[in-house]
Amino acid sequence: MIVCGGLQQNRPVEHIGQLVGSLSTAFESGPRRELDGRSMALSSTTINPLSMATTLNPKELTLVYNSSTSEGKKALAFAYSLAPKVNKQDVNEVSLSSTFVRQVVKQLNLRPKDLMNRAHPYYQEHVRGRDLDMEGWLHVLTRNPHLWRAPVALLGDKAVLCEPASLIYTLNEAQRAAATV
Secondary structure, X not given: OEEEOOEEEOOOOOOHHHHHHHHHHHHHHOOEEEEOOEEEEOOOOEOXXXXXXXXXXXXXXXXXXXXXXXXXXXXHHHHHHHOOOXXXXXXXXXXXXXXXXXXXXXXXXXXXXXXXXXXXXXXXXXHOOOOOOHHHHHHHHHHOHHHEOOOEEEEOOEEEEOOOHHHHHHHHHHHHHHHHO
């Protein structure tokens, strides 16, 4: 679904020109606002409403988790006890972009392969033994979110692989230590 200037279009985009055309039309004909004597178009353009943003709010805790696992449920409960605002990214409901996964991998200081549950049957059948580059591993993680081995919590520039889920509290300790310095 494409949302352009408040209009919803439930049709597939067959060519990028269609998308650009519909966006520019919505931008030109959408609601307008006066700012400093100039007329500016207001547009709420969303290409994929279920994709994860790559820019995180440094004051909110972002949790990437699987709500169908017990570790994911525990991590979510711990996250709410730790921060008033939790940006929940349930891999069953959202699509993670490779850019976001790259950011997570960088903040964790791990290889993408280290985030995967190597005991998972899908990994054993389709991924094991493959020699992929960074982009290949990121592609596997983004297309197969069920392969994430544990929830990941991000707060500011800190990240932690929540294995076990209670490791999420190390984010709070790191934040307190940074505040006292």
